[in-house]
Amino acid sequence: MTDRRSSPAPLVAIVGPTASGKSALGVWLAEWLDGEVLVCDSTQVYREFDIGTAKLPPGERRGVPHHLMDLVEAGEVFHAGEYRRRAAAALEAVVQRGKLPIFTVGTGLYLRALLEGLSEAPERSQELRERLARRAAAGSARLHRLLARIDPAGAKRIGARDIPKMIRAIEVRLLSGKPLSALHRAGRKGLEGYRPIKIGLAPPRRALCERIDRRVEAMFERGWVEEVRGLVARGVPPSAKPFQFIGYAALREHLEAGLPLHQAAERIRAATRRYAKRQMTWFRREPGVHWLEGFGDDPRVAHAALDHIQKEVSQ
Numbered sequence: 001m002t003d004r005r006s007s008p009a010p011l012v013a014i015v016g017p018t019a020s021g022k023s024a025l026g027v028w029l030a031e032w033l034d035g036e037v038l039v040c041d042s043t044q045v046y047r048e049f050d051i052g053t054a055k056l057p058p059g060e061r062r063g064v065p066h067h068l069m070d071l072v073e074a075g076e077v078f079h080a081g082e083y084r085r086r087a088a089a090a091l092e093a094v095v096q097r098g099k100l101p102i103f104t105v106g107t108g109l110y111l112r113a114l115l116e117g118l119s120e121a122p123e124r125s126q127e128l129r130e131r132l133a134r135r136a137a138a139g140s141a142r143l144h145r146l147l148a149r150i151d152p153a154g155a156k157r158i159g160a161r162d163i164p165k166m167i168r169a170i171e172v173r174l175l176s177g178k179p180l181s182a183l184h185r186a187g188r189k190g191l192e193g194y195r196p197i198k199i200g201l202a203p204p205r206r207a208l209c210e211r212i213d214r215r216v217e218a219m220f221e222r223g224w225v226e227e228v229r230g231l232v233a234r235g236v237p238p239s240a241k242p243f244q245f246i247g248y249a250a251l252r253e254h255l256e257a258g259l260p261l262h263q264a265a266e267r268i269r270a271a272t273r274r275y276a277k278r279q280m281t282w283f284r285r286e287p288g289v290h291w292l293e294g295f296g297d298d299p300r301v302a303h304a305a306l307d308h309i310q311k312e313v314s315q
Contacts, residue, residue: 014198021296025301084113088114111286
C-alpha cells in the first residue's frame with residue numbers, strides 16, 4: 001500500500017484469548033476515540049455461523065461500524081492472504097473517513113499477515129486439489145501422512161482433520177518445491193503508512209475459565225443448537241470448514257448421532273479453554289504489546305487502555 005500521509009496513521013489492535021472482552025473493549029474505545037471496529041478472526045468471516053463464533057450481535061455494537069465479518073459462504077476457502085487483502089482495503093477506507101481503526105484480534109496469524117505481510121505463494125491448481133480431495137475422501141489420515149512425508153514441519157502444525165489447510169500445504173510444497181512455512185518467512189512486505197498500537201488483555205486463568213463456561217451457557221440460551229439445526233437443514237455439509245470450529249461438530253453430533261447435550265457442552269467448554277491457552281501462547285510472542293491484567297469490559301482496564309492509546313497517538 002502506498003503511503004500518501006505525511007506521518008503514519010495510528011492503528012489499534014486488541015489481542016487476547018477468547019472471552020477476554022476484546023469485542024466489548026473495541027466498541028467502548030471506538031465510542032471514546034471516534035473509531036470503527038475491524039474484526040480479525042478466522043471464524044467470523046463465515047456467514048451464518050454466528051453464535052458459536054461469538055460474533056457481537058448488532059444490538060451490542062451500539063452503532064459502531066464493524067467490518068470484516070460475514071465475508072464468505074461456508075463452502076468457500078478463506079486464508080490469511082485473502083484476509084490481508086480485504087483488511088488492507090477496509091483499513092484504508094476507515095482512515096480516509098477520518099476514523100480510528102480498532103482491530104479486535106482473535107486470530108494472531110491474520111494480524112501478522114496484515115502487519116508483516118505474506119510471501120508470494122503459487123496459485124491454486126484445481127486439478128491437483130481435486131486429486132488431493134479424492135485422497136482425503138478415503139480418510140483424512142492418508143492426506144496427513146502424505147503431508148508428513150513432504151513437509152514434516154507442516155504436518156506438526158496442521159491437524160489431521162483440517163483438510164483445507166493440508167491440501168494447501170501439500171499444494172504449495174509440490175508446486176513451489178518449498179514448504180509453506182519457508183515461503184511465509186521469505187519475501188514479506190509489511191504494511192506501510194500505519195503505526196500499530198497493540199493492547200493485550202490477560203485475565204487471570206481461573207477467572208477466564210469461569211467466564212468461558214458462562215459464555216458457553218449463554219450461547220446455548222441464545223439458540224446455538226437451533227442455529228446448527230438450521231445449517232444442517234439448509235444442506236451445509238459436514239466437510240465445510242466452519243463445521244470444524246469449536247462446538248459446531250459436537251452439536252452436529254448431538255443432532256445427528258444422539259450425543260447427549262450435556263456431553264457436547266462439556267466438550268465445548270474444554271476445547272474452548274484449550275484454545276484460549278493456545279491463543280495466549282501465540283500472543284505472548286507478539287512484539288510491542290502493552291499488556292493489561294484483566295477483562296476488556298472492566299472499567300479499570302478499559303480506562304488504562306484508553307490512556308495508553310491517547311499517549312501513543314499524541315506522540
